[in-house]
Every structure is written in structure tokens, then in C-alpha cells.
Amino acid sequence: MTKIDKLEKAAKAQAEAEFLELIEIDSPSWGEQAIAKVLLRKLKELGMETQQDETGNIYGYLPGNASLPPILLSAHMDTVEPSKGKKATIEPDGTIRSAGAAVLGADCVAGLVEILQGIRLVQASGLPHRPVEIIFSVAEETYCEGLEKFDFSKVKSKDSYVLDLTGKIGTAARRAPTLVSFCATIKGRAAHAGMEPEKGINAIAIMAGLLAKIPQGHLDTETTCNVGIIQGGMMINIVPES
Template sequence: MVNKDRIVSDFCRLVEIDSPSLQEREMADTLINELRKLGFEVTEDMAGKKKQGNCGNIYGFLKGEVEGNPLLFSSHMDTVEPSRNKKAIIHSDGTITGNGTTVLGADDLSGVVAILEALRVIKEKKIPHRSIEVLFTIAEEIYLQGSEVFDYSVIKAKEAYVLDLDGTIGTAARKAPSHYAFEVQIIGKASHAGFAPEQGINAISIAAEAIAKIKQGRIDEETTVNIGTIKGGKATNIVSEECHIMGEVRSLKHDKCMMELEKIRQVFTETAVNHGAELQFSLPRGYQAYEVDAIHPVVERFTDACKSLQYPVKLIETFGGSDSNHFNRNGITSIVMACGMHKSHSTEEYTHMDDLVKCSSLVLKLMTSK
């Protein structure tokens, strides 16, 4: 029932709208208009103001005729860079790519169009459905900032499907990690590197000593640590007075994540103190892990819908975050569905026309399930 030409055209149209994180205004206005044409009650929150963006999260509610609790469907509106002046190119085999200079935006427009097309089919065919809620979020790509500040008291659903995962249609993640960024500022003492190096306290040297004590990479099968940036110093003839370090910790177990962060804080603190330097340690961004039971209704409904469409089912864990992390933390049991994006966060990103159709067909089946 999904209209292949329409969903592909819709995808290509939305790709051409620039929507980098915190600059989603045009995309939001487009989606507000689409939802209202489909009969939704639509509201926009104040997330943009809270996060210094130009628009908020877009929430819509459509009352249904089928008994059962409402279901929430969600995708995010923003894209990673480079994303300016995107263009979708359709190839003869049905693959859709960008022009190689930007991301395509299938992350997460493949999810957005799958939701919209399913809703259009429901309206056109007058298919009975349960009550449906839709949430299109801002700033997901920068540590889920839009869903972080959303007011979940407006949500009626207790179960949700987030369309925001690489892989074949029929894949879903029911387990995702805690993920926290950390920042370290080491403050030493400047001095002339040639005439009086012993009078200085070298912040870069202290950072190097501390980092050498920290295990990085895969700590265990559930946990990773990475130090990603180091910045410091003003000139080669000055003992570096400051050094700024940024890193991250991920773990499928929240307690493990926090324990690893505390270990890192202690190493930097002790090393700085031993050299007479000052230290500032902070956790500017992060979100918590979740795991949804394989026999939970939100998973079983997904599995049943895939089987009815003859899609192979693959339930996985992921080391990436999504708005699903905040949904689960706020009492909405949620899994993340693959929606036809591939090689996300790169200029080689692509989707396929058949993926868009299959994903929308799956969303339609979920929306109309009893």
C-alpha cells in the first residue's frame, strides 16, 4: 500500500532542506504543515530556546479508533555536518546517495519519511488505527539535546519506536549504552622554556603523564574509553600553563560507566596535585543506558509485524545513543528500529528506495496493530 514514488520524492525533497543541529527551523515548519494536513494536533516546545537553537521539538497527536494504548513514533530532524546544500541522487539500481561532498541525511530523514508515508496511507485508505503520537526532535546528533529537555508529561504512550538505526529493515536495538563526555582543564604555571623551565608547571606534561595511566579502547565487552582531543600551550618557548582534554566513556551498564569516569577523574586529580597544578573535571553531556526485555510487548509487537511482512528479525545491542535513551529514562519503553540508513555520518551515506518502502510498510503495520 505504500506509494514508492511518493516516499522517494518526499525523501529527496526533504534532503534539500538544510537542518544541521540547532538550525532545524525550515524542516520543523515543513513537518508541522505535513502533520496538520494529516489531521494531527501539533505543538512545538521551547527546546530551541533552552538550547540556543532556532526551533523546538515537534509533537503531534492523532486520535485513533482501535482499542489499545497510544504508540509513539519518533525521528530526529537534525543532520551532522557537512550538510549544507545536500542533494539526493537516485541511481539506476535504486540506491540513493549524496554528491560525495555532504552527508545524504538518511540519518534521520529515512525515518521521517517512513512515518509520514505510513500516516498518508492510513488517511487515504481510511485504515482503522490506534491513537498515534509523533515526536520529531532537534539536536539529537549533539548528545540528544532536544529529547533531553522535552516535557514527557504530554506523552500519552507508554511504548515507543524510534526510527534511527543503521542496518537492514527488521533490525532493532533493545539495548544501548550510557555515554558521557568528560572535560579536563589542567592549570599549571607559565615560565620561559629556556631561561627558567624549572620555575614553570607544564600542564601538557601533566596531561601526558595522566593519560599514560588511563586504559583506553575496549575496557571490557560492555565498556569503552576514548580521549579524543588535547589542546594546550601558547608557544614553543613557554612552559605550557594550560591543557584542555576531552574524552568519552560508554558502557552498556550505567554503573560501569560512572565507575570508569571516577577512575579517570582520580588519575587526573592525583597527577595534577603531585605536580602542584590545579584541575577542573566536568561531565558536560551524557545519557543513561537502557535494556528492554525481549518479551516486552514493544519488542514482541515489532517482531510480529516483521514476521507478518516476511522481514527477517534481528534484535541487537548498540553502542550508539538515540532519543530512545531519554524515552526509557522517562518511563516510555522504547526500542530503536533500522530505517534504511547506511554509512551514516559520512559523505558515503546512502539509502535505497526499497528500504524506504519496507520501513514505511513496517511502521504502517505497527500503527494499525491491535
Template sequence: MKNDVVSYFLELVSIDSESGNERAIVDKLKKDLEELGAIVEEDDCASKIEGNAGNLYAYFPGTINKKPILLCAHCDTVVPGKDIQPIMENGRIFTDGTTILGGDDKSGIAEILMAIKQIKEKGIEHPPIEVLITVSEEIGLLGARNFDISKLQAGFGYALDTHQVGEVVIGAPSQISFQINFYGKEAHAGVEPEKGLNAIRLAAEAIALMPNGRIDFETTCNLGIIKGGTATNIVPGLVTVEGEVRSHNKGKLQKVCEEIEQAVISTVHKFNANGAKASFHFELKKEYEAFLIDRNAPVVTLAEKALQNLHLSVDIKVGGGGSDANIFNANGLPMIIVGTGMNNVHTTEEDILVDELYRGTAFIEELIHLYAEE
């Protein structure tokens, strides 16, 4: 294992690990965690999610008799994440623009493991530490969903999975995904188009009636995928639309979903009133539940104090995205999300500052130190 967080981060991002294909990075991290003195287990998550690697749970016995502190990060990346070639110039790490960097979330992994390495090398007394590295977070929090949470002994935890070091996310929204199939009727577009029913037109009119974008300060809706049609000379008979709704408010979440469904129903009714035989299938799937942790909860105040001790700015906020923290909070384990320094994630313009990697490592080390003292 490398001795510096920057060189370690560069090593990690150079290992391919798009969601569902984390085998190489999981093998690497298992070896590194064991080298640091952890008892490491890989679960059977892979068989449940059609991936090639499971979640890694690592337990570091402590020298102080307390409940463990839990540190969590995910090892998968979004696409394009193959053959990443990191470039470091003027204190900044980025790529050539053909791939993402993978700081989401390998910056979190690097900071966790390097902080533990430094604590052990300095001979600092510490409580037990639990490290959880999840898989397939980017495609629906699948690793966290399929992890046996009863293994965890910690009273609270931290997911290293947001932007600047100093960000402390104490809440996140619920998310519901939806899929709508619009059914029309195929026909030859040049010979007898009047015998067909254009599913693209059907979907387009329904979409025009749907809520979209920023609904209010705590609610969003996005139509992200539309698929349909087979050839320009065929009236399309099927179109599929996929999207999501997020909100911190359960009632608003339900209301937006109902408005989407009503837009579909009214459009299909309008077409059929004119003699068509349109139909649809509407499916909702709850992805995760919202959470909001009290500003004065120990998991929050400990992070705040660690940042203050390092003279780093503290930005306590409620976020708009989901993470593994949603799953653990829903199962009764308080977990907040803290920053690692990553910028422009999920894009080929992603980067991270070298100084942020050092600050993130120092923050985790201070967090463990403070928890040991309390």
C-alpha cells in the same frame, strides 16, 4: 507532501537542519503533519537549548479505542550538513562526498509520515498515533531531555534511529562525558623555557596512563578532543581534554571514570614532586542512563512479528550508542530502537538503499496494523 517515500526523503534531506538550526525542517514537517490530519504542537525547547526550533508533537486521533502507539525520530543532522545535494543511482542514494546525506534521521521521519499517509489513503482502521520529532539529538539528546513527557499517552514507543530495517535494539549503554583542564605555566619558549610548565606535556603523560578504546564487551572509552597552546614560542599554560565513557554496567562505568581521574592525579603529583606547580580541574557529566528491555516485552514482540509478516530478517540486539530512547526509558516509557536503512552515518560516505526506504515504510505500516489488531 510527496506521494512516494523516496521523493519525500530526497525533499527532506535537501533542507538544512544541522543541530540547533532546525527551523526550516520543523516548519516543513509541521505543515506535512497537519496535512495528514494531526493535531500538532511545537514546544518551547528552543529557548532552553539555544536553538531556533522546538520539538514537534503530533497526535492522530484513531478509529480504534486504544492507547496510542508512539513513533519517534529526530530532525537534526551532524555536520557537514549544509546544502546537501542527494544523488540517486542504481537504487542507492548518496552525496557528492562533501556532506553527509542526512538519512540519520530523515529516513526515519520519511518512513513514519509515509506509512501514516498510506494507512489513511487506504482507509485502514487504526489506533491513535503519536509522532514525536525531536531536535538537537545529535548534540546530547537535548530535544528529548527538554520535552514534557507527561504529554505522551502511549504505553510504549519506537525510535526510528538505527541502521538496517530489521534491526531491533532493546538496550543501550549509559554515557558519562568528561572534561579535564590541565594547568601549567606560560613562559617564553626561546628565552626562558625553564620558567614555564608545559601543559601539553602534562596532558600527554596523563593521557598515556588513561584507559582508552574498547575496555570490554560492554564498556568503551574515547578521548575525542584536545585543545591547547597559543603559539610555538610560548610554553603552553592550559590544555583541555574532552572524552566520554560508555558502559551497560554501572560499576564498570564508574571504575573507568575513576581510573581516568587517578591518571590525572598521579601525573600532576609526579610533576609537583619535582618542584612544579601543576594543577587540574576534572569534571564529569552524566549524559544518559542505560536501558535494557526484556526480549519478550510487547514493544519487542510486536516489532518482531511485523518484520516476520513482511518476511524480513529480525536482528534483536543490544546497541552501543545512545538515542532518544535512553531518555524515554529513563522516564518510565518503554521504547526500543528500530532500523531505517541508513549506512555509514556521520560520514560523507553515508548512503541508503531505495529498497530499504520502502521496507522501512512497510514495517511501520504493518506495526500500526498489528497493534490495532491486538
């Protein structure tokens, strides 16, 4: 067994232990303070220069020892709900699952651990490496609200890997979809539907006319459109005002 093989075997066991450690820290969106404190300590133990902005995002920098451009590695600290009281159980085949009603939190604790273990493995190998930048962001699950407030002017890297993707190991995505959502309020005029309906303006009827003009489903090979929620009216005998 080569030195690298031995290091990888030890790193695998350490990665599992670290994963189990981190997923038991509650980290809902905008509530990542506890896990951030632990991650800052771990990054400093790796010899990284660290900063945390007012939003809570963590930035780390590790100088390189080779004449290579820097690389950015990123993962997020928050998890979806229900996130309180996360616990794990290990099945006989080694699969790790949630042991309770809360999510497991593998998204994105797996990415956090992969980055930490990757750096440890490179350092232990003694191989030359490029400078490494790290961003551990908050509030990714709420459509990257945390990263919107991050100061990217400090980033030196031109290449980046975001460790937040499901699928076969070794797979990478070069681009990903985004979501643009909106809410439209149609204002009409209320009136008694039995006595004087002509004095009203039916907001639901207006909306129905608009919906008939909005294409649904695939607009092209990459774009879809959907109207998912409609709310309106107060009572069945009142012309709906909104």
C-alpha cells in the same frame, strides 16, 4: 493484487517522492525551521493535533479507533554538516545518493518519511489502529540537545519506536550506547626553561602522569575509554603552564 498490496505499491512511490522533497530542505542542527513548517502542514493533513515548543520540537497526536494503548513514533529533523544545498541523484539501480558536496540527509529524513507514509497507509487501509503520538525533534545530531528541552509529561505512550537506525530492514535496537565526554585543564606555572626551569611547574608532565593512570580501550564488555586530543605549551623554551 489485494487492497493492501495496491496501497503498499502506491505508498512506495509516494515515499520516494516525499523523500526527495524533504532532503532538499536545508535543516542543520538548530536551523530546522523550514522543514518543520512543511512537516507541521503534512501532519495536519493527516488529521493530527500538533504543537511546536519554543525549542522547535514538534509533537503530534492522532486519536485511535481501537481499544489499544497509544504508541510513540519519533525521528529528528536535523542533519549533519555539510548540510547546505542538499541535492539527490537516483542511480540506475534505484539507489539515491547525494548529488553534490553536501550530505544526502537520509539521516533522518528516511525516518520522517517512514512515519508519515506508515500513518497514511494505515488510514487508507481502514484497519483499526491505536492512538499515535509523534515527536519530530531538533538538534539530535548535537547529542539530542533539542529533546533535552522537550516536555515529556505530555507523552501518554509506554512503547516507542525511533526511526533512526541503519541496517537490514526489520532490524530493531533495544538499547544503544551513549557518550560521556569531558575536558580537563591542568594548570602549572610558566618559567624560562633555559634560565630558571626549577621555578616552573610543567603541566604537560603532570598530564602525562595522570594519563599513565587512566586505562584506555575496553574497560569492560560494554565500556571504552579514550583520550583523543591533547593541547598545551606555548614555546619549546618555556615550561608549559597549561
